[in-house]
Amino acid sequence: MEYILNFIVNDVFGNASIFIGLIAVVGLMIQRKKFSEVLSGGVKTALGQLILSQGTSIISASIAGLSTAYLALNPTSVTGEITEIGADGISNMFGMQIGVVMLIAFAVNILVAKFTRWKTIFLTGHMLYWFPFMFIAVGYGAGLSGTTLVVFSAIFTAIYMIVTPNLLQPFVRAVTGDNSFAIGHPTNVVSLIAGFLAKIFGNKNKSTEDINVPKSLDFLKDIGIASALIIFVTYLVFAGIMAVCGVNFVEVFGINSELSVITFALVQGFTFGAGITVMMLGVRMMIAEIVPAFKGISEKIVPDAIPALDCAVLFPYAPNAMVIGFITSLITSTITLVIVSAIGCFDTVILPLVVTCCFEVGCAGVIANAQGGLRGTVIGTAVAGVFMILMIGVGAPFFMSTINQWILVYGGQDFSVWGIISGLIANLIA
Secondary structure (H helix, E strand, O other), rough: HHHHHHHHHHHOOOOOHHHHHHHHHHHHHHHHOOOOHHHHHHHHHHHHHEEEEEEEEEHHHHHHHHHHHOOOHHHHHHOOHHHOOOOHHHHHOOOHHHHHHHHHHHHHHHHHHHHOOOOOOEEOHHHHHHHHHHHHHHHHHHHHOOHHHHHHHHHHHHHHHHHHHHHHHHHHHHHHOOOOOEEEEOHHHHHHHHHHHHHOOOOOOOOOHHOOOOOOHHHHHHHHHHHHHHHHHHHHHHHHHHHHHHOOOOHHHHOOOOOOHHHHHHHHHHHHHHHHHHHHHHHHHHHHHHHHHHHHHHHHHOOOOOEEEEEHHHHOOHHHHHHHHHHHHHHHHHHHHHHHHHOOOOOOOOOOOHHHOOOHHHHHHHHHHHHHHHHHHHHHHHHHHHHHHHHHHHHHHHHHHOOOOHHHOOOHHHHHHHHHHHHHHHHOOO
């Protein structure tokens, strides 16, 4: 039984491309498609998801140096001895419980989608693991154990998987124009903030995608080129700041002695642009296959079901908004980070949330653009950048003994917000 559970958790749910490919296969089989169509649809969906994942990995690698640069400029932000259990420790201690929670929550999600008006089904493979992981860490940190810990984590995981995609769906629909898919990703809270603010203060008639560019700069309309140049300039700015502050940027960035800082920055920019290009190729490929395949499930098993997918599926709808959201939130979150660190507001180190700015707030930028155009995107994602840092600080007590280092890198959005909510309730139960 344990072997079967481990296989389902690690080889099926734990592998996003295999999981989403199997969903496509099931959907096509229900529609009684030919074997060749079922095989083709399943493989293409899996390939699309894998290409998307590789694109996001390339992007993450290209911007990792920006976090390193911030730490070099703020050496006092580095903690002393780490006493927490850590992400690997939680995974090793509770691997079986995380798997049980995943399966229970996913089953509840399907039942709710079948029998209620809440029709989204959470299909973002890696997040199906990380949310049970996070809730178990919070519950264990509060003193829960055994069956109580599993039930607590399953309830919160199921609630999250059901509520958040449905809550965000009106904003997603404003971007896509239909209900072909939803978003199942921790971008929810920052996207809601950006979307609401953009609707109030923005102007949807002036989209980020309609930015006037002189004909001589027409090449900047290509998101791969534009994003590559933006990251190139960002690295040069950080290198310049480090030079002024007397920090050896060659050592910080790990630049080969044969390369100049300009060449290094240019390579990082090209890498980011390549990641964006690869990711969008994967998105288009996956959406082209999973949406029609999922119709079988929505017609036969769960009427009107909507697949909730990775936030990256929204990027092609407004790629400029994604980059603007990333850069704007990176600026405002860094400013906020410097201020709270100088004042000493929180009892934890806070690191620059580069990954969160890129993906979660990048998605929030696309949401905000549909509600309030360029102005709304800038305002909404600027506030989201401030919010992220505050949530890391407020949420620290709930993660301090378990996965604080992990949340410092990947938090600031739904992980932090739902960690705070579940942590308060866990403390009451304990």
